[in-house]
Amino acid sequence: MNNKELLARRNKALPQGAATALPVFVEKAVGSEIWDVEGTHYVDFASGIAVNNTGNLHPKVVDAIEKQLKQYAHIGFPVLSCEPYVRLCERLNDLAPIKDAKSTLFTTGAEATENAVKVARYYTSRQGIITFTGSFHGRTQLALAMTGKVQPLRTGVTPSQAGVYQVPFPIPHHGTSESDSLRALDHLFRATIAPDQVAAIVIEPVQGEGGFYQASPVFMRELREICTRHSICLIVDEVQSGFGRTGKFFAVEHSGVQPDLIAIGKAMGGGLPLSGLIGRSDVIDAPPPGFLGGTFAGNPLACAAANAVLDIIEEERLLDRAEQVGKRISAFLHDLKGTPGVLPLGDIRGLGAMVAFEIVAQLGTHTPDAEATKRVAARAKELGLLLLPCGYYGNTIRISAALNISDDVLETGLSRLASALKA
Template sequence: MSSESISQSINVVHPITLSHGKNAEVWDTEGKRYIDFVGGIGVLNLGHCHPRIVEAIREQASRLTHYAFNAAQHSPYIDLMQRLTAFIPVDYPVSGMLTNSGAEAAENALKIVRGATGRSAAIAFDGAFHGRTLATLNLNGKVAPYKQKVGTLPGPVYHLPFPSKDNGVTCAEALKALDRLFSVEIDVDDVACFIVEPVQGEAGFLALDVEFAQALRRFCDEKNILLIADEIQSGFGRTGERFAFSRLGIEPDLILLAKSIAGGMPLGAVVGRKALLDTLPKGGLGGTYSGNPIACAAALATLDEMTDANLQAWGAQQEEAIVSRYQAWCRDKISPYLGRLTGVGAMRGIELAHADGTPAAAQLSQLLALARDAGLLLMPSGKSRHIIRLLAPLTTEAAVLEEGLDIFAACLARLD
């Protein structure tokens, strides 16, 4: 990081300064073009500066730039919540609240489940990422760097193994750990909620085991525990459906939203069972900037574009391109470090590993630099920082996507 006026505790993956972008392409201040497979870390499912979203922002900015919804209602907030709750694919009555970010959505969800259940404990999963605020740090499923040097964290929070075909943890192993947890660590009657990502993001795009998800839903119903689905990164079409929980055959009680909800504007939400959202007393939820009118206008324009037909078409096109190219790379043996393909739909990770299966973290760092020099921005993930997560906009033009995958393959072949 070049500026001494910015905290050196902020880590920047790519040592460049961006100037502008359009859909899946960005340019730095030196005029160099890059294909963007990072997408603001999953924020830009509709790409940079989508014309419909830009126009909505401009129009709203000329009418009302801000009003705190707690002080007086404004139409963009009301209109968005009506549209957003209708967009949630569940059978029960839905209501919600808007927040400034995903972490703030998670924080408010913790308040809601405590108010609804009278319990305080939360169960999260190894490898999870739910934010950088103090309470969400404890939900995260790894220590470095998030939990280092910050002392005792709010809780109680317990963690279970995350079962997925992408990490080799089976449903049976996770259920055994669940049984042990309630035999050894905590009384089940003290647990307010489970919080889980249908597809883990930070961990490397690991898709939750379907059998386990359904078993967990039954367990929560039997024990009167609430189930929170964190769809902050996996939502709004990234897996080819509105939300990733649909592929699991379950309905969560609360859903956390953010990232691609508003085309790059800072916005998040907690939505779910209306009875839960109405539990806390008047004034128990809200925030000065939560549901800013301009961000709401951007979100409304985003939802206009996210028809089921569009999401399915975009997801299928990108999934087919990524999977077919990955299979060709494996067939042609372009690199000894090419590992597994993780995730579902267009939410895909490519692992770098040694022949014995151990993470090839050094090679991933080399790949980041090689790809950047060649005009492609990539994002690392995984416990060992050894999985590239592909987050190109869903709207990426086919030719641009292929160009980016060509660069990826050429750089992968150069690793030593």
């Protein structure tokens, strides 16, 4: 079968809402390289949407899954306990920038963010939730209401969750300063919902789908102070930015801020579906038994994989490697910017190996060019490079290479990126 034949079968069997960015069917994936059913080679700068931080099929992850599979594959944690789940939570508690932390596990990132809100509402006996424009917290109903980006996530869908409010995320080069964001929050408190009715402020320290825009340490500390002053829970969504992606285990660590709850997911399962919620003990321990969980939450195979991922991050010093990879990508982009024959690049930003750049209408401006961005991603695919466009303005290319990508594969990917960016 070739890609065209498989695509015809796919289109017949699946609804158009279940979209796939590229018409490519995978035959094999190892590390940071992928081969499709026609034998075409790709360098993977998408990592399964920032899931494969330790690469595809890392031998230690495969070995951990195989060993667990020989013991048991599923027990249903709400019915019976298993040691891999407990061990993973113990390790997450030690890693989290939260004193006296406790953790619980789920399956998807949306479950993690929704349960964070559920816990905050129970703990505070309040209903109000504040999120930010450009945010992405999941595709389920509450998570979608918290998400601050319409196209394509909320197209034709009116958010139906009461008590969810948004303020602008600070993006200075697009006209919204940190002072503007804090002023908007103050207006919200004065005109729409009083602080004593707000259960939580939810923020991605580095926005994912929104475009890898970063909340500065100063801004994060301001939010922490506001939350503390008004007894509001500060929830950080680290589903995309966690597990070493930014050069620290959690992106919030760059600010020195201690949140009340951390939602995690994506990279933690090493390719298997797994997410979690870490929280201050008095907050996350407040709800009664049965309040948290799910049939497949904390599946033993996924927990075994996640424990292997933690081993790999430590043993292979992937936090340091994330910094090295990010610096190389950023330096390459800065060298490319303004080069004759290259599309005009705008803002280039990165925290560790969470790097992004904007494509603009004219060099020296910040006017978004979303159509050119789509063309670059399509051209990159033709050249054997997997890229994901994103961003509040649709003009951002995000690079989420595996943290353990080899230098040779990284350079091959960057070379193909340079070719894709030719005007």
